[in-house]
Amino acid sequence: MRTTYREAVRAAHREALRGDSRVFLMGEDVGRYGGAYAVSQGLLEEFGPERVRDAPLSESAFVGAGIGAALGGMRPIVEVMTVNFSLLALDQIVNNAATLHHMSGGQLSVPLVVRMATGAGRQLAAQHSHSLECWYAHVPGIRVLAPATLEDARGMLPSALRMPDPVLLFEHASLYTLEGDLPDDAGAVDLDRAAIRRAGRDLTLIAYGGSVGKALAAGAELARDGISAEVIDLRTLRPLDRRTLVDSVRRTRRAVVVDEAWRTGSLAGEISALLMEQAFYDLDAPVARVCSAEVPIPYAKQLEDAALPQVSTIVSAARTLLGSR
Amino acid sequence: MTSPEVLPAQGSRASGGHEVDLLRTMLLIRRFEEKAAELYSAGKIRGFLHLYIGEEAVATGVMQALTPDDAVVATYREHGQALARGVPAGAVMAEMFGRANGCSRGRGGSMHLFDLSRRFYGGYAIVGGGLPVAVGLALADRMQQRRRVTACFFGDGAVAEGEFHESLNLASLWGLPALFLCENNLYAMGTALARHQAQPDIARKAEAYNMRSAAVDGMDVLAVETAAREAAEAVRQDGRPFLLELRTYRFRAHSMYDPDLYRPREEIDRWKARDPIALLCFGLEARGALSPELLAAIEREVGTEVAAAVAEAEAGALEPVEGLTDDVHTKASP
Numbered sequence: 001m002r003t004t005y006r007e008a009v010r011a012a013h014r015e016a017l018r019g020d021s022r023v024f025l026m027g028e029d030v031g032r033y034g035g036a037y038a039v040s041q042g043l044l045e046e047f048g049p050e051r052v053r054d055a056p057l058s059e060s061a062f063v064g065a066g067i068g069a070a071l072g073g074m075r076p077i078v079e080v081m082t083v084n085f086s087l088l089a090l091d092q093i094v095n096n097a098a099t100l101h102h103m104s105g106g107q108l109s110v111p112l113v114v115r116m117a118t119g120a121g122r123q124l125a126a127q128h129s130h131s132l133e134c135w136y137a138h139v140p141g142i143r144v145l146a147p148a149t150l151e152d153a154r155g156m157l158p159s160a161l162r163m164p165d166p167v168l169l170f171e172h173a174s175l176y177t178l179e180g181d182l183p184d185d186a187g188a189v190d191l192d193r194a195a196i197r198r199a200g201r202d203l204t205l206i207a208y209g210g211s212v213g214k215a216l217a218a219g220a221e222l223a224r225d226g227i228s229a230e231v232i233d234l235r236t237l238r239p240l241d242r243r244t245l246v247d248s249v250r251r252t253r254r255a256v257v258v259d260e261a262w263r264t265g266s267l268a269g270e271i272s273a274l275l276m277e278q279a280f281y282d283l284d285a286p287v288a289r290v291c292s293a294e295v296p297i298p299y300a301k302q303l304e305d306a307a308l309p310q311v312s313t314i315v316s317a318a319r320t321l322l323g324s325r
Numbered sequence: 326m327t328s329p330e331v332l333p334a335q336g337s338r339a340s341g342g343h344e345v346d347l348l349r350t351m352l353l354i355r356r357f358e359e360k361a362a363e364l365y366s367a368g369k370i371r372g373f374l375h376l377y378i379g380e381e382a383v384a385t386g387v388m389q390a391l392t393p394d395d396a397v398v399a400t401y402r403e404h405g406q407a408l409a410r411g412v413p414a415g416a417v418m419a420e421m422f423g424r425a426n427g428c429s430r431g432r433g434g435s436m437h438l439f440d441l442s443r444r445f446y447g448g449y450a451i452v453g454g455g456l457p458v459a460v461g462l463a464l465a466d467r468m469q470q471r472r473r474v475t476a477c478f479f480g481d482g483a484v485a486e487g488e489f490h491e492s493l494n495l496a497s498l499w500g501l502p503a504l505f506l507c508e509n510n511l512y513a514m515g516t517a518l519a520r521h522q523a524q525p526d527i528a529r530k531a532e533a534y535n536m537r538s539a540a541v542d543g544m545d546v547l548a549v550e551t552a553a554r555e556a557a558e559a560v561r562q563d564g565r566p567f568l569l570e571l572r573t574y575r576f577r578a579h580s581m582y583d584p585d586l587y588r589p590r591e592e593i594d595r596w597k598a599r600d601p602i603a604l605l606c607f608g609l610e611a612r613g614a615l616s617p618e619l620l621a622a623i624e625r626e627v628g629t630e631v632a633a634a635v636a637e638a639e640a641g642a643l644e645p646v647e648g649l650t651d652d653v654h655t656k657a658s659p
Contacts, residue, residue, distance in 0.1 A: 024468065050468060053499075055495070056491075056494060056495065056498065058491035058494065058495060060457055060487060060488050060491055061456075061457045061460060061488060061491030061492050061494070061495045062457075062495065063457070064454070064456070064457020064458050064460065064461060064488070064492070065457050065458075065460045065461035065464055065495060066461060067457070067458050067461055068457065068458040068459060068460055068461020068462040068463070068464065068465065068475075069461040069462070069464045069465040069468070070461070070465075071446060071458070071461065071462055071465070072396075072461065072462045072464070072465020072466060072469075073465055073469060074464075074465045074468060074469070076461075091451055091454055091488070092454070092457055092458075095451045095454055096449070096451075096454060096458060100447070101652055101653070101654065101655055102432055102652045102653055103429060103432055103433045103437045103439070103447070104429050104432070104433065104437070104439035104441070104447060105427070105428070105429040105430030105431070105432045105433065105439065105652060106430065106651070106652040106655075107429075107439050107440075107441040108439065108441060108446070108447070109655040140650075140653045141653050141654065164654075164655035164657075165654050165655050
């Protein structure tokens, strides 16, 4: 079936809403408007305003209401327009959703799914373009997912809804128009393992979300020069699938981590440290990182492009890592 | 605003037996808190400890209006709510001792008491943070057509938080069965109400959200009970929210770390003259419903219960360090 990432996410919602009366979608403009990224178009008509619930611009209240509704036996899907806006709900996500199970000595569970768009590349400047998912990946008690493919766009939501604890789903906004084929019976996917999207021998490119496509393009370009790059899609940012990462790097002996977040305090830094701890003696070169420049993402196209990881910068980092090759 | 506005209690007063029960609950909270302060000084309880002394009429009166099916969301000053809701004193004390038999298995401490079996959804220590959760519990009830109330306690300090305004708006907009209970003790930690609110009449804020509201003398447990019953009944009737402001005062400092330098001594004395326990005793004695012997008997009962709670806490096992990360995620069901 020919489809897009957006349609795959929508199909996942439709299936969840049809299959479980406890599931409802709540967020800003998810109903009448059809979703800021048009993900929920048509769902209001099919499921009505109780289950496709337009919320006022009150991120903290409606994310917190999602937590309460989950405690009350529902299976809420909360859409926050972008990760930048989610900072207004940071208190609820970090102080409540992530802690309640632990703080209550295991009595409460919060089966809540929060979805939001993330990432740059569309000239939306410094308040709509950041990649802050690593802030959430820092926090015990929540699971953080980054679907980068049609299969994961379709399958991560149903899998997340089966989790007894809070799950955050980060959809890179540049991916919604991604097109491809998806089997008619596509559904829930594994959430524990990273995926090797391209097998290779000479180095490992580690990426997630909107950077996976760039890493694959870089891998193709490197192949033309006879360099065999493995590309790993992290898929789950917390907990990290350490085994897949370490096994790959032990084979290829070199790694470049691609991360659209800023380098300082990034997930790329975490992965680099992990590889040092667990694969230090297998490495033939220091782990390299390709991250965003340390600047609020600018508006002008040439400046934004220069701020973000690009295929050319990934290729260049890979070549540097391999010395003169 | 340093003196309470005394509102007459409406409706009929409860019978003597019931009022004596209220007295017993308030005394339990008072003696429990006094013991907690003592144990804090003795190093048995650590962390933050926020005492409820002076505010006993609020939790005690409000709980009379709730059924076991209703939910309670509270703040970090929630020992009184927990005890009045029926969470066993031993489980609360053991939690403050950080023991395995504590109501949160030693993970929460004084500020995070939970008891799911009593639908006590916990103490929230980020001011205002419990309100959205309460809205969600009420939303779940509405979506599942359950006629029950979610009672959400918060202080006057929370009224300055965006989450208060967002939550009241959402609850009213969506017509949710939430009972918002503002325990106005006139201070957000050390900042007086008039110094943090442009409009210090908290009950009036409900108007902006098209919500019903009332204010009541939070030192008069019978008035609190009557007002809470009316408010809860209103919520139960039409499923829409209500804001009840309870005007009260804490007799002790904000926490055990607080030197309490920001309140005039005369103000504290003026409020202590309206001690909620003494007020109820005077009323009962005046009507011949409370003899010195009965009061002494209640004190003995309560003293025994508090002593038993301490013994239970002392006897509690320590949670094994091996289980440190056990409750970060829900264990998969077999």
